[in-house]
Amino acid sequence: MKTVGIGFLGCGNIGCGVYRLLEQQRAQMEENEGISFDVRQILVRSTGKRRGADIPDSLLTTCAQDVLADPEIAIVMEFMGGEQPAASYMMRALEAGKTVVTANKMALATHWNELIRAAREHGAGLYFEASVCGAIPIIRAMCDSLQANRISSVTGIINGTTNYILSRMSSEGASYQAALSEAQRLGLAEPDPTADVEGFDAAYKLSILSSLAFHRHVPVESVYREGISGVTPEDVQFGREFGLTLKLLAVAKEENGRIQARVHPAFVPDSHPLASVGGAFNAVYVSGHACGEMMFYGRGAGDMPTASALVSDLTMAAKEKSHRLPAVFGDAEDIADDWTCVHFVRMLATDEPGVLSELAGLFARHGVSIASMVQKGERDAQGRVQIVFLTHRASECAVRAAISEMDEALGVQVSIIRVEKD
Amino acid sequence: MKTVGIGFLGCGNIGCGVYRLLEQQRAQMEENEGISFDVRQILVRSTGKRRGADIPDSLLTTCAQDVLADPEIAIVMEFMGGEQPAASYMMRALEAGKTVVTANKMALATHWNELIRAAREHGAGLYFEASVCGAIPIIRAMCDSLQANRISSVTGIINGTTNYILSRMSSEGASYQAALSEAQRLGLAEPDPTADVEGFDAAYKLSILSSLAFHRHVPVESVYREGISGVTPEDVQFGREFGLTLKLLAVAKEENGRIQARVHPAFVPDSHPLASVGGAFNAVYVSGHACGEMMFYGRGAGDMPTASALVSDLTMAAKEKSHRLPAVFGDAEDIADDWTCVHFVRMLATDEPGVLSELAGLFARHGVSIASMVQKGERDAQGRVQIVFLTHRASECAVRAAISEMDEALGVQVSIIRVEKD
Numbered sequence: 001m002k003t004v005g006i007g008f009l010g011c012g013n014i015g016c017g018v019y020r021l022l023e024q025q026r027a028q029m030e031e032n033e034g035i036s037f038d039v040r041q042i043l044v045r046s047t048g049k050r051r052g053a054d055i056p057d058s059l060l061t062t063c064a065q066d067v068l069a070d071p072e073i074a075i076v077m078e079f080m081g082g083e084q085p086a087a088s089y090m091m092r093a094l095e096a097g098k099t100v101v102t103a104n105k106m107a108l109a110t111h112w113n114e115l116i117r118a119a120r121e122h123g124a125g126l127y128f129e130a131s132v133c134g135a136i137p138i139i140r141a142m143c144d145s146l147q148a149n150r151i152s153s154v155t156g157i158i159n160g161t162t163n164y165i166l167s168r169m170s171s172e173g174a175s176y177q178a179a180l181s182e183a184q185r186l187g188l189a190e191p192d193p194t195a196d197v198e199g200f201d202a203a204y205k206l207s208i209l210s211s212l213a214f215h216r217h218v219p220v221e222s223v224y225r226e227g228i229s230g231v232t233p234e235d236v237q238f239g240r241e242f243g244l245t246l247k248l249l250a251v252a253k254e255e256n257g258r259i260q261a262r263v264h265p266a267f268v269p270d271s272h273p274l275a276s277v278g279g280a281f282n283a284v285y286v287s288g289h290a291c292g293e294m295m296f297y298g299r300g301a302g303d304m305p306t307a308s309a310l311v312s313d314l315t316m317a318a319k320e321k322s323h324r325l326p327a328v329f330g331d332a333e334d335i336a337d338d339w340t341c342v343h344f345v346r347m348l349a350t351d352e353p354g355v356l357s358e359l360a361g362l363f364a365r366h367g368v369s370i371a372s373m374v375q376k377g378e379r380d381a382q383g384r385v386q387i388v389f390l391t392h393r394a395s396e397c398a399v400r401a402a403i404s405e406m407d408e409a410l411g412v413q414v415s416i417i418r419v420e421k422d
Numbered sequence: 423m424k425t426v427g428i429g430f431l432g433c434g435n436i437g438c439g440v441y442r443l444l445e446q447q448r449a450q451m452e453e454n455e456g457i458s459f460d461v462r463q464i465l466v467r468s469t470g471k472r473r474g475a476d477i478p479d480s481l482l483t484t485c486a487q488d489v490l491a492d493p494e495i496a497i498v499m500e501f502m503g504g505e506q507p508a509a510s511y512m513m514r515a516l517e518a519g520k521t522v523v524t525a526n527k528m529a530l531a532t533h534w535n536e537l538i539r540a541a542r543e544h545g546a547g548l549y550f551e552a553s554v555c556g557a558i559p560i561i562r563a564m565c566d567s568l569q570a571n572r573i574s575s576v577t578g579i580i581n582g583t584t585n586y587i588l589s590r591m592s593s594e595g596a597s598y599q600a601a602l603s604e605a606q607r608l609g610l611a612e613p614d615p616t617a618d619v620e621g622f623d624a625a626y627k628l629s630i631l632s633s634l635a636f637h638r639h640v641p642v643e644s645v646y647r648e649g650i651s652g653v654t655p656e657d658v659q660f661g662r663e664f665g666l667t668l669k670l671l672a673v674a675k676e677e678n679g680r681i682q683a684r685v686h687p688a689f690v691p692d693s694h695p696l697a698s699v700g701g702a703f704n705a706v707y708v709s710g711h712a713c714g715e716m717m718f719y720g721r722g723a724g725d726m727p728t729a730s731a732l733v734s735d736l737t738m739a740a741k742e743k744s745h746r747l748p749a750v751f752g753d754a755e756d757i758a759d760d761w762t763c764v765h766f767v768r769m770l771a772t773d774e775p776g777v778l779s780e781l782a783g784l785f786a787r788h789g790v791s792i793a794s795m796v797q798k799g800e801r802d803a804q805g806r807v808q809i810v811f812l813t814h815r816a817s818e819c820a821v822r823a824a825i826s827e828m829d830e831a832l833g834v835q836v837s838i839i840r841v842e843k844d
Contacts, residue, residue: 028572029569140562147451215453292724294558295719298714308570312566
């Protein structure tokens with residue numbers, strides 16, 4: 001039996017989940033894996049707080065050095081969240097030759113090459129399965145299972161909060177605000193929901209996933225990002241009539257040698273495997289030239305699902321004789337600022353002769369070809385009606401240029417939602 | 423750059439796929455993984471045959487010893503299929519300290535402990551991701567990602583041929599025979615389809631999956647097995663009216679300390695993630711106490727998807743300093759011969775006063791409680807009508823006993839299909 005000393009940085013919900021899981025599974029892990037884990041130090045903000053796990057007071061410390069400098073601690077598990085001080089603590093652990101297991105997508109995505117380089121230089125491991133999609137082993141799939149593939153796309157529902165909100169809007173016609181409040185009441189959204197609903201959380205995760213998929217570093221700043229706070233029940237409802245389900249998608253694609261990395265609301269056909277991913281679940285859909293299409297589905301958040309991934313990394317880290325690490329990738333220099341897809345364009349336009357032809361003409365002048373159009377419902381008080389266009393595959397930039405001209409020329413209010421068919 | 427000598431046992435579709443993939447990805451694998459693979463010997467039945475890959479004649483041999491005794495071959499890849507001579511070749515390779523990578527579920531499931539023991543004794547690796555569900559990394563998920571979980575159930579669509587047939591029966595009302603012929607025409611079913619349609623293929627895979635899930639050896643012989651050849655379009659159609667989709671499921675469950683391992687046609691609710699797995703796709707749905715519910719979806723067969731898994735194993739095997747292997751499990755002594763679930767029971771019964779009450783009475787005497795019943799359609803020439811019962815959760819043995827008495831007492835023709843709701 002090998003005993004491995006570990007230290008925790010942070011002990012909120014996730015940390016307590018890991019502690020509980022290690023206690024619950026102690027006998028099974030010792031028997032099946034031949035490893036016993038010894039939690040030696042836990043960094044907390046306050047030692048007096050009540051916690052969701054039965055942790056002896058003697059393990060708690062408010063001094064990071066107690067974890068980072070303990071020579072008996074071989075593996076440091078980090079679940080403090082946030083960029084700092086998490087990133088610098090991880091750097092210190094790696095520089096001391098300690099292996100790091102982290103759930104922190106923000107610190108990882110923003111210090112990606114720095115952390116990997118430090119791990120490589122000091123012979124330490126860096127494990128981060130839990131940083132993307134909780135229990136879903138998508139990191140291991142990309143690194144250890146699909147490494148013989150040329151990945152053409154990774155399309156994911158990688159934020160549970162927004163998927164819950166959009167699922168409620170879809171199933172019940174709820175407004176964005178009502179669905180968000182419900183999510184907050186259930187503890188699925190933070191009191192300040194910005195990181196989730198504006199797509200920041202998904203952008204960190206997509207930076208990690210796309211770097212692994214394309215073997216080039218895709219920095220967070222180059223991920224196009226648009227949240228769900230502008231989505232209306234009308235968008236959801238019109239989409240349904242076209243057989244489309246609205247999701248917040250994270251899309252990484254390699255097309256014509258250029259990388260697209262973008263997070264935005266998008267419609268998928270109802271028949272697409274991602275369409276039926278409901279509630280707070282996550283799923284990642286991957287296409288590779290040999291494996292074909294795959295999907296990984298599961299719980300992307302929560303203390304125990306995240307702990308499941310963290311303890312799997314911990315076990316892997318403890319057994320590995322030499323740690324496998326991603327290469328230090330150069331920054332991708334070919335990130336696309338334009339892409340083509342089908343666009344759903346909904347607008348409120350004056351119901352007058354000539355307006356429709358003017359709108360259609362504007363699309364045409366920008367090279368955007370229309371696949372279908374519906375006009376719905378009664379005129380509002382200003383004499384305007386709802387019009388929805390579905391384009392053929394068209395350039396994002398061209399569609400935006402057409403829309404901006406429409407706004408100037410006709411004063412129409414427009415929402416654009418991309419449609420991802422594959 | 424590390425160069426690793428490898429040998430192939432067999433070179434049909436899968437072997438050619440692996441050869442092509444290694445050639446295609448040579449530069450990428452050298453750059454990202456730091457490994458160069460050198461294919462040195464390929465065992466074939468006949469050296470004269472045309473193959474689907476550009477393989478130099480100098481690599482081909484009809485003598486197994488050329489592969490098994492070459493000291494420069496560190497890793498033997500086996501894709502001959504069938505139990506023998508594949509299993510004994512793999513044993514010889516392992517006994518010579520060579521690592522084995524195999525796609526052969528039959529040889530692996532029937533020689534499970536023997537192969538694992540040989541690998542352990544000789545310090546060799548044994549990798550078998552490709553033996554279950556092609557490209558889907560379900561083996562690695564069970565061994566490396568969910569190891570901190572108590573798995574309660576593994577429910578899979580793990581045979582693409584039968585899923586294709588049932589999908590056609592469901593979408594087009596096709597008969598079993600017509601859908602099978604179509605599958606044969608497309609190369610999705612063998613000229614002799616027995617191994618697929620009677621559930622043997624799924625039983626081998628389930629033996630492997632359930633042994634890994636429950637850390638006890640579940641021999642193939644203890645897997646309950648029932649194929650799809652008796653499924654009728656009426657079953658499929660009635661199921662649809664109850665909101666149920668018919669699949670050939672492989673179910674491994676631990677309930678009340680006993681293991682269930684069974685392959686049979688089963689209904690899942692239309693809303694279940696497995697219901698929308700269509701065509702020749704595979705999917706495995708796993709429940710664990712920490713990770714919650716997960717699903718892994720992808721291509722379970724075909725040369726390139728299988729090659730994707732084989733080359734991922736090969737890369738892992740080449741990089742590993744000490745191979746991770748499952749333990750040699752004792753045989754599970756607690757495999758259940760009874761289980762409870764909802765049963766769909768369809769019968770053709772004489773449409774006479776009293777028959778229905780007699781049927782209901784028989785169910786009741788066996789402790790089987792009825793949740794709903796429908797009688798459908800016109801009387802046939804013998805004055806019989808279709809009746810479908812959906813039971814509440816009931817013992818499999820009790821339902822079978824009731825049915826057998828009905829058959830004796832009333833001469834009714836019955837089909838039973840289990841309903842898996844979770």
